[in-house]
Amino acid sequence: MAITGVNFVRFTRHGLQSIRRYWAKLGDRFEVRRQALKLRFWDERHLHGPGLLFDHTYESIKSLAGQGVYELRLDDDIGNQANIRVVFFDPPGDWHPVLGETRPMRVIWVLEALPKRRNDWTTNEITRFRASRRLIQKRFYGH
16 A cells, blocks of 8 residues: 555554544544544645644644644544544654654654543643653654
C-alpha cells in the first residue's frame, strides 16, 4: 500500500486506549481513527492561525500555545458521541528523530481522541497533553 499525504500519522498507545474507552463498537473506533488519519494531508497551514482542514476545523490549544499541540474538531456523531476532539502534536522542525525512528515523512502524533463536554480543557487534560508531548520528545527525539 502506498503512503499518501504529506505527513505520517502515528497514534500514541494512550491515544488508541482513549478511543477504546469512549467507543465500544469496533466500527466506531475505526471511524474515529479514519477521521484522525485525515491529518496525513495537514500541511503548513497551521502556522497561519485557526483554519479549515478538509471538512474539519482545527485550533491550537490555548493553554499549550507555542508547543505544537492542537485539537481537530470532528462534526460527525460517532457512536452516539458528539463534539469529538482529536488532540494531536506536531513536533517542531528542528527536532530530529533518534536513530531507528526516522520516517519518510514528517510525523504527526495523535495524543488522544475524546468527546468534549465543555468548551475549556480541564487542568488534568492539559497536564496529560503536556506529559504526552514530553514523553514523545524524550523517547523519539532524544531532547
